[in-house]
Amino acid sequence: MSACVNLENLTLGYDSHPAVHHLNGVVRKGSLTAVVGANGSGKSTLLKGIVGVLKPMAGACTIAPGVKLAYLPQQSELDRSFPARVVDLISLGLWPRRGLLGRHRSEDREAVSQALSAVGMEGFEKRPIDTLSGGQLQRALFARVLVQDADLILLDEPFNAIDARTVTDLIDLIKHWYGEKRTIMVVVHDLDLVRQHFPEALLLARQPVAWGEARKTLAPDNLLRARQFHEAWDENAPWCVPEEARNHDDPAHVNSHDHVDHADRRGVA
Amino acid sequence: MLALFDYVIAPFVEFAFMQRALAGALMLSVSACPVGAFLMLRRMSLTGDAMAHAILPGAAAGFLLYGLQIVPMTIGGLIAGIVVALGAGAVARLTIQKEDASMAAFYLISLSLGVLMVSLRGSSVDLMHVLFGTVLALNNDALTLIGLVAALTLGTLGIFWRALVAECLDPLFLRSVSRLGSPVHFIFLGLVVVNLVAGFQALGTLLSVGLMILPAAAARFWSQRVEIMCLLAIALGMLSSVCGLLLSYHASLPSGPAIILSAGVAYFVSVIASPRGILLARRPRAAHRTA
Structure with missing residues (x-):
């Protein structure tokens, strides 16, 4: 494959x-x-x-x-105080299909409401996003991934x-x-x-x-x-040097360490 | 009825300068209020204020070189505003410093340059003119400029609406599906600058941000939808313009502050009496639903 x-x-x-x-x-x-x-x-x-x-x-x-790629981040940068409804949030997922200017058609609205019911959120269309619980918001974001069709x-x-x-x-x-x-x-x-x-x-x-x-x-x-x-993080960790540069002196080295030692570190760590 | 006509309509019918002032203020409302709505939703209300100060040295340079002429002052203001917006935005996006801090640094430098330049030449009357504008003395050039800026703003908002909403609502998502995130931020800052420049002839550099922020801040109390919020902000801006001009005419007050104060009244009414304002949100509810 x-x-x-x-x-x-x-x-x-x-x-x-x-x-x-x-x-x-x-x-x-x-x-x-x-x-x-x-x-x-x-x-x-x-x-x-x-x-x-x-x-x-x-x-x-x-x-x-x-x-086409869809990404559900661990920490969303979503602004929950923004005046938007659940459908507005999920409709963002239409971006890959319709882009900046393409009109949202009836099949797009259908896709959005199907995604909502797929995550068990029928009837949430018109809810302002600042009234959702944490889990409901996560499900709405999941629905947006569904709509993205990636x-x-x-x-x-x-x-x-x-x-x-x-x-x-x-x-x-x-x-x-x-x-x-x-x-x-x-x-x-x-x-x-x-x-x-x-x-x-x-x-x-x-x-x-x-x-x-x-x-x-x-x-x-x-x-x-x-x-x-x-x-x-180890602030004194030695710099990791690519294979081909190993044989040259690297002025960026913080601690001088011999090459064998360095190779060992990479092997076990 | 006739008294009402005399009071509200007649000033605009009889005097050409009132008609120009009204036309300018209404066009500014259409253009600046939706920009202000996004400025507020992006928690950048004070950025608008900073940008208004940042424009001063450019306008002052134009004023120093050519006197009280709209074209050089506008171009100077645009250049200063764009330099500050790009500089502050670039520092925020390329370093760990956030935009509020970089914006404050850039606008303070810019403002002190502006005050320095105005004080090199010119009386305090000139400074007052640059700072506070004269909506009652808008000439054809100024009206044309405001009209062009309004058209540009509405066109740009129309095209980039979806990206702007996405950038406000979920910037990380926009970055994952499109490269428009950063450009749309700078396009938006550009709109803020051109609207402030268009407004400073009428309202002055310091108050032009008032027509941008106050109606939008008031509209936020009435609506949970961004589209409706923008339309409401425009309506409130227009209403404030008419009320402010009438107040200025009848009470012989300076027109710029009168317009912004009218918008301030709209804001306080919204804070107190709107569905999400102080009174109704604090009202104890007698009953609640089962689900």
Whole structure:
């Protein structure tokens, strides 16, 4: 199967500290992948890098041409005090189809109301968004992803603040997308949920620990290794030098460290 | 009935300067009020105020070089406003500093330059004119400028409406589906600048922001829909213009402050008496629904 997202030696991070470190791999078209890992292991950062709102510090992340992308962020920058109704919020999802100027047609309005009922929010059309509960807002955002009708769907902890019954409904939706051969990546914390419903998983601990079949990825020894990364930033951490530059003197080195030592760090960390 | 006619209609029928003032103020309402509504929804109300101050050195430079001429003062004001808007916006988007701080820094530098330039030459009368404008002395050039700005504003808002709403409501979403996020922010700041420049002939650099913010702030109390809010802001702006001009005519008051004070009355009425205002929101409800 062909690649949907191609990650080449991808390093993403903030303020010269990597949050995702040297990630290589391919997200196949039509795959359903759970992204798991501890707090600060780089899950959300990876999704931001794929969406393109965070530029890579090194390496590259390429999305196959023509792939439409939908992204449900962990922390939405939504302004809840803005005077808008639930339909206005969900209709934003029509942007990929209608763009800036295209008229919203009757089939678009139909798609919006279908998405609302798919997340169990019939009758919420005219509600101002500042009157929604946290879980209702999350479901409305999920409905917007539905309306976007994207080929690549990135969901960052979509089950936060959502009641058990709705989680089941949303997982059914995700499986329905999977059946439609869409490519889906979901950041999840509930490992049982992953073992039960996700064919593939990527276990991150800043570096990738394992990536593949979900049950194998979540095997106890992998989970143990994933726990052994140091979450806090180390201001004195040595600079990570690419292979070809290793043989040159790098003036940016904070601590002088010999190359063998450096290679070892990368190997085990 | 006749008294009402004498009081409300006659001034506008009899005097050409009142007609011009009315035309200018109404066009400004149509143009500046929806811009003000978005300014307020983006929590940038005070940015409008800062931009109004920022325009001063440009207008003052035009005034120093060419005297009280609308074209050089307008061009100068536009340049100063755009430099401040772009500079502050660029600092906010390229560094960790937020836009409120960078905007304050840029406008203070700009304002002090402006005061310096005006005080180099010219009497305090000139300064008063630049600061407070004269809606009763709008000439054809000024009216044409206001008309062009109104047309430009309505056209731009019409085209970029959806992007502007998305950028206010959920900027991260807009960035994930389109590259318009940053451009639409700067286009919007540009609209703020041109509307302030159009307004400063009539209302002065300091008060032109009043017609932008006050009707919009009042309209927010009455509506939960952004489209309706904008229309309501325009209506309130027009009403304030008419009331302010009449007040200025009958009581011999300066017209700019009279218009803005009328908008201020509309604001206070909204704060107190609107459905989401102080009185009704605080009213104890006798009954509530079951669901």
